[in-house]
Amino acid sequence: MSTTPRLVTAETLCQAVEATLRADLPGVVAAFGWTERLGAIEDWHQVPRLEAISTANLPAGAITSPGLVRPPTYSRSSGWSATWRVVAGVYVRGEDHHDTAARCRDWAGVIRTVFLANRSLGGVADGGLVWAGEEYDEQPQKSVARTLAACAVAIDVSATNVIDTAALDEHRPVESFNHTITPLES
Known part of the structure; x- marks a missing residue:
């Protein structure tokens, strides 16, 4: 019976973050x-940098991962373990500068709440989740009363057994190490 080997990547975690936010953010x-x-975030975009969605329909959500927080570790009991930084952000527009800033900070608060209420991200983050930071960036526009702002909530997501090399055994080619030795006659 063939099994798919376990492989956890930043993509795996970004997908888990997106699924969690889509499922739980409206309720929070x-x-x-x-x-x-x-309002409602209709689309979540997985982007290389949060700034990549600054021109999308607002509010707009983005998810990115800059990579590992620290080098992975190995133990015999849990295999390779790693912690990735994942960032979820929202771009918003308000009625004026104050309203925009308030919406931005409130979006960060509800995103943080969803993360802290779902620390395993549906089981993918079996090593846990830590709230790592929160930032706000208001981007005033000349001659426009309304402003554009973004918030970013960073989490450090840990997973164990991020690659199951034992499960790869059935997918490896079979090699024979049997050799016949014939003695030389003297």
């Missing part, structure tokens, strides 16, 4: 009574 926004004020 509603729980705070902010559905009408904040």
Whole structure:
């Protein structure tokens, strides 16, 4: 019976973050009574940098991973373990500078809440999740009362057994190491 080897990558974790946010963010926004004020994020984009979605329909969500937080570790019991930084952000526009800044900070708060309520990201983050940071960036536009702002919530996501090399054994080619030795006659 063929099994697919386990392989956890930054892509695996970004997909888990997106699935978690899609499933739980609307409910958290509603729980705070902010559905009408904040609106809904229709699309989440996985991008190399959060700035890549600054011109999308707003509010717009983005997910990225700059890579590992520290070098992976190995143990016999859990194999290779690694921790990646994953960042989820939202670009928003408000009625004025104050409204834009408030919406930006509120989006960061609800994203953080979703992460801390779902620390395993559906089981992928079996090593846990740590809230690593939060940033806000208001980008004023000349001659426009409304502004553009972005928030970014960083989490460090840990996973164990990120590559199951034992499961690869059935996929490796078979090599024979049997040799016949014939003695030389003297």
